[in-house]
Amino acid sequence: MIQLLTPTHWKDYELIDCGDFEKLERFGNVILIRPEPQAVWGKVLPQSEWQKLHHIKFKGRSATSGEWVKKNPSTPDRWHIEYKNPEIAIKFRLALTSFKHVGIFPEQAVNWDYSSQIIKKFKTPQPKVLNLFAYTGGASLAAQAAGADTTHVDSIKQVVSWGNENQELSSLSNIRWVVEDALKFVKREVKRGKKYNGIILDPPAYGHGPNGEKWKLEDHINEMMQDVVQLLDPDEHFLILNAYSLGFSSVIIENLIKGAYPRVQNLETGELYLQATSGVKLPLGVFGKFCKM
The missing domain is CATH 2.60.40.1180 (Golgi alpha-mannosidase II)
Known part of the structure; x- marks a missing residue:
C-alpha cells in the first residue's frame, strides 16, 4: 500500500x-x-x-x-532544537552550512517514529541497529534512545563528529561511530556473518567515500540492497530505505526491496512530505519499510 x-x-x-x-x-x-x-x-x-x-x-x-x-x-x-515522540526525546545542534543545510532533515522524523516504536516492541534485549549514510545521526539517536545498540556509518568525518555532539546533547552514549564508505562497510559485515535487528538507509543521489569511492544512487542501490538484506536477523528485524531523488518513485523502492528480499513481510511504501502551515504540502522523498517481530 x-x-x-x-x-x-x-x-x-x-x-x-x-x-x-x-x-x-x-x-x-x-x-x-x-x-x-x-x-x-x-x-x-x-x-x-x-x-x-x-x-x-x-x-x-x-x-x-x-x-x-x-x-x-x-x-x-x-542553536539547539529538540524532538519528542511517546518513546524518545533527542536533541540536535543546528548550524548554518555553506550547502544550505542546517544539520537535520525534519521529514525523517516519520522514520524515527517507526524505528523507535519497533525497537520498543522487539523481544530481543538491546537490539542491534545499523544506520547507513547516517549524516548527523537523527536516526541513530532515535534508535539508541529507544534502547538499541546502534552503529552509525557515514563517509564524512565532520558530520560523524556532529552526530557525536548530538549524542552528548541528548544525554546518550555508546553509539558506535564509523567513518567509512557505506557499501564497503556492508560487504565487510556480510563476510563477517554479522546480523542486525534494524537497518536504516538514507542514501544520497550522489556521494563520495573517504577514499574517493563514488556513489551514484541508481548505479549502486540495487547492489547495496542485495548485500544489506543478508545482515538482517532472521527472527526479529526492520528495514527502512529512504531516497530523496527527483527521479525515484515509491514503486522503484518497492521493486528494489522485493527483488532483494522476496520473503519480505509487512512492506509499506510511500512518499514523505512536510505539511506547511499555509496549507500546501512539500514532497521530500520516497520510502519503503518493513518489519518482522
Whole structure:
C-alpha cells in the first residue's frame, strides 16, 4: 500500500510556507528561507510576509553552495532544537552550512517514529541497529534512545563528529561511530556473518567515500540492497530505505526491496512530505519499510 506520511510530533520545527523554489521554515526560534527545488508552485503567503517573518536567508552562488544573509547580525549561527515522540526525546545542534543545510532533515522524523516504536516492541534485549549514510545521526539517536545498540556509518568525518555532539546533547552514549564508505562497510559485515535487528538507509543521489569511492544512487542501490538484506536477523528485524531523488518513485523502492528480499513481510511504501502551515504540502522523498517481530 502506498502511503503519504508527514511528521506529527514536531514542536521545534514548522514549515510555514513554500513555493517559487523556496521554503520558509522555523527551527526552534529561528526562521529561515532556503532553496527548495521541489517547490515549483507559487507561494501561498505574500512575499511581504516572508520578508517580515524570516531571520536568515540562504543566497546561492551555485546549485550546491552559497551564503547566509542575516537581517540581524546578532542572530546565532548555531542553536539547539529538540524532538519528542511517546518513546524518545533527542536533541540536535543546528548550524548554518555553506550547502544550505542546517544539520537535520525534519521529514525523517516519520522514520524515527517507526524505528523507535519497533525497537520498543522487539523481544530481543538491546537490539542491534545499523544506520547507513547516517549524516548527523537523527536516526541513530532515535534508535539508541529507544534502547538499541546502534552503529552509525557515514563517509564524512565532520558530520560523524556532529552526530557525536548530538549524542552528548541528548544525554546518550555508546553509539558506535564509523567513518567509512557505506557499501564497503556492508560487504565487510556480510563476510563477517554479522546480523542486525534494524537497518536504516538514507542514501544520497550522489556521494563520495573517504577514499574517493563514488556513489551514484541508481548505479549502486540495487547492489547495496542485495548485500544489506543478508545482515538482517532472521527472527526479529526492520528495514527502512529512504531516497530523496527527483527521479525515484515509491514503486522503484518497492521493486528494489522485493527483488532483494522476496520473503519480505509487512512492506509499506510511500512518499514523505512536510505539511506547511499555509496549507500546501512539500514532497521530500520516497520510502519503503518493513518489519518482522
